[in-house]
Amino acid sequence: xxxxxxxxxxxxxxxxxxxxxxxxxxxxxxxxxxxxxxxxxxxxxxxxxxxxxxxxxxxxxxxxxxxxxxxxxxxxxxxxxxxxxxxxxxxxxxxxxxxxxxxxxxxxxxxxxxxxxxxxxxxxxxxxxxxxxxxxxxxxxxxxxxxxxxxxxxxxxxxxxxxxxxxxxxxxxxxxxxxxxxxxxxxxxxxxxxxxxxxxxxxxxxxxxxxxxxxxxxxxxxxxxxxxxxxxxxxxxxxxxxxxxxxxxxxxxxxxxxxxxxxxxxxxxxxxxxxxxxxxxxxxxxxxxxxxxxxxxxxxxxxxxxxxxxxxxxxxxxxxxxxxxxxxxxx
Amino acid sequence: xxxxxxxxxxxxxxxxxxxxxxxxxxxxxxxxxxxxxxxxxxxxxxxxxxxxxxxxxxxxxxxxxxxxxxxxxxxxxxxxxxxxxxxxxxxxxxxxxxxxxxxxxxxxxxxxxxxxxxxxxxxxxxxxxxxxxxxxxxxxxxxxxxxxxxxxxxxxxxxxxxxxxxxxxxxxxxxxxxxxxxxxxxxxxxxxxxxxxxxxxxxxxxxxxxxxxxxxxxxxxxxxxxxxxxxxxxxxxxxxxxxxxxxxxxxxxxxxxxxxxxxxxxxxxxxxxxxxxxxxxxxxxxxxxxxxxxx
Numbered sequence: 001x002x003x004x005x006x007x008x009x010x011x012x013x014x015x016x017x018x019x020x021x022x023x024x025x026x027x028x029x030x031x032x033x034x035x036x037x038x039x040x041x042x043x044x045x046x047x048x049x050x051x052x053x054x055x056x057x058x059x060x061x062x063x064x065x066x067x068x069x070x071x072x073x074x075x076x077x078x079x080x081x082x083x084x085x086x087x088x089x090x091x092x093x094x095x096x097x098x099x100x101x102x103x104x105x106x107x108x109x110x111x112x113x114x115x116x117x118x119x120x121x122x123x124x125x126x127x128x129x130x131x132x133x134x135x136x137x138x139x140x141x142x143x144x145x146x147x148x149x150x151x152x153x154x155x156x157x158x159x160x161x162x163x164x165x166x167x168x169x170x171x172x173x174x175x176x177x178x179x180x181x182x183x184x185x186x187x188x189x190x191x192x193x194x195x196x197x198x199x200x201x202x203x204x205x206x207x208x209x210x211x212x213x214x215x216x217x218x219x220x221x222x223x224x225x226x227x228x229x230x231x232x233x234x235x236x237x238x239x240x241x242x243x244x245x246x247x248x249x250x251x252x253x254x255x256x257x258x259x260x261x262x263x264x265x266x267x268x269x270x271x272x273x274x275x276x277x278x279x280x281x282x283x284x285x286x287x288x289x290x291x292x293x294x295x296x297x298x299x300x301x302x303x304x305x306x307x308x309x310x311x312x313x314x315x316x317x318x319x320x321x322x323x324x325x326x327x328x329x330x331x
Numbered sequence: 332x333x334x335x336x337x338x339x340x341x342x343x344x345x346x347x348x349x350x351x352x353x354x355x356x357x358x359x360x361x362x363x364x365x366x367x368x369x370x371x372x373x374x375x376x377x378x379x380x381x382x383x384x385x386x387x388x389x390x391x392x393x394x395x396x397x398x399x400x401x402x403x404x405x406x407x408x409x410x411x412x413x414x415x416x417x418x419x420x421x422x423x424x425x426x427x428x429x430x431x432x433x434x435x436x437x438x439x440x441x442x443x444x445x446x447x448x449x450x451x452x453x454x455x456x457x458x459x460x461x462x463x464x465x466x467x468x469x470x471x472x473x474x475x476x477x478x479x480x481x482x483x484x485x486x487x488x489x490x491x492x493x494x495x496x497x498x499x500x501x502x503x504x505x506x507x508x509x510x511x512x513x514x515x516x517x518x519x520x521x522x523x524x525x526x527x528x529x530x531x532x533x534x535x536x537x538x539x540x541x542x543x544x545x546x547x548x549x550x551x552x553x554x555x556x557x558x559x560x561x562x563x564x565x566x567x568x569x570x571x572x573x574x575x576x577x578x579x580x581x582x583x584x585x586x587x588x589x590x591x592x593x594x595x596x597x598x599x600x601x602x603x604x605x606x607x608x609x610x611x612x613x614x615x616x617x618x619x620x621x622x623x624x625x626x
């Protein structure tokens with residue numbers, strides 16, 4: 001027998017639980033922010049920026065994979081499109097300020113994302129993954145053969161320039177705080193998107209697409225919009241990366257990169273907000289540590305092994321497993 | 332010399348031949364993918380790596396054990412098939428019932444591992460494998476020169492494709508496979524060992540890839556990364572053809588090879604991209620693929 005309960009009381013309890021959760025999240029975010037603000041004084045800023053760029057890339061990817069359930073195997077195309085566009089503009093148009101170059105790169109990636117989305121949503125599930133992979137390979141060939149990308153050599157010596165024509169980004173600290181600001185803005189944007197009614201529909205599509213259709217949602221439009229936002233943010237990550245490292249290369253467009261961002265998201269925890277950030281930090285660090293040691297030739301097989309292990313043993317990823325653990329033991 | 336659209340006829344025939352050969356490889360590989368997809372409902376991302384293993388195996392068997400091409404033609408697919416059965420038994424089986432995306436990711440991880448480990452041992456520059464003596468030379472057909480080995484590849488690849496089609500569509504074993512695709516649980520209820528069938532199917536699909544690898548060893552450069560590019564092309568072929576029918580996979584494979592060969596003749600810069608462009612067009616006009624039935 002269930003006990004008779006007061007609806008209002010339940011509602012009240014849920015609200016309070018939510019408030020408590022919000023407080024916890026706010027505190028966690030505050031601590032993280034503080035860490036990120038002092039980090040460049042403790043670690044090499046360029047390395048931190050590398051982590052932030054990949055974290056943004058993974059956050060963008062996760063919006064599509066973790067929250068909408070669409071596995072894109074072609075996100076490298078957007079990273080590279082952003083990077084090449086920004087690199088080309090900043091190298092060849094001396095008057096251009098950095099933020100305009102980055103915006104232009106993001107715009108190109110957005111349009112490319114729209115094209116990808118319109119083609120690939122015509123198939124579902126694993127076919128979707130194959131179509132995005134093939135489209136990304138098409139883009140890869142375009143970059144290989146184009147003059148402006150420098151082909152196999154890539155683009156070098158991209159000037160970092162000045163932000164708004166005022167702040168020199170050649171200074172690593174300035175560059176770091178700029179990248180951090182963009183990253184945080186994007187992170188909150190994704191948080192808003194996921195929490196919005198739009199985000200709820202995305203989750204509904206992930207859980208049961210036919211039901212979402214039968215409820216009257218124009219599922220394809222939601223998918224396209226999610227894809228485009230994801231591609232835009234991935235492009236933004238690529239644009240910033242090319243400014244930070246002052247180079248753009250074919251590595252960014254290779255299918256290998258698409259695999260890497262999947263790994264980051266999976267290891268960190270797909271479908272969680274913080275997961276991709278943790279995953280990107282983990283993967284970038286592992287790659288760096290391995291490349292310094294005697295195992296430097298074994299990066300690929302080790303990452304492959306991490307892939308297999310994650311899929312077999314902990315599909316929820318680092319953040320997901322921690323959440324599960326907390327729920328189980330701390331109520 | 333006779334010309335067609337500004338291209339010497341001999342060149343056209345030559346490219347067409349190369350196209351048919353590439354097409355034969357696409358057909359073998361997409362056939363293996365389709366067989367595995369049929370029963371296991373997974374996309375085998377390690378398929379390119381298995382093709383590579385087949386070719387590497389052929390070269391290494393010869394270099395270290397002196398085993399010749401004809402023996403390798405049987406031995407290499409069997410060895411690689413066993414690797415496949417091990418992968419299915421120890422890895423894929425553990426995530427059966429999960430979302431299909433996970434099996435794709437798992438096989439992707441396996442492919443990265445195989446490719447990475449072998450790259451460390453053999454580099455990426457390519458191993459040499461000499462053509463078996465039987466196939467030296469070729470015959471003059473009047474309009475073009477046909478090397479014996481290429482003729483052999485086309486004939487044997489198409490025979491294997493046809494044999495597989497026959498086995499799946501016309502034999503008892505094939506009917507089990509098709510029934511397993513429909514309802515594995517019911518099959519189990521009839522007393523058929525479905526897990527064994529699944530292992531063998533995966534092993535067989537992998538064998539087809541390895542067989543293609545052996546055929547490729549004498550004519551393509553054998554490297555640990557040879558499988559990754561061709562796999563992406565084969566994915567596009569699979570999207571174009573749809574995996575609903577075995578025959579469709581074969582026809583689409585050969586067709587796409589020919590399209591690629593023709594593009595190489597008339598507009599070389601687009602040759603590596605043309606199959607992907609065809610895929611885009613097919614998706615826009617007929618989203619289920621040329622032979623596809625599923626949504």
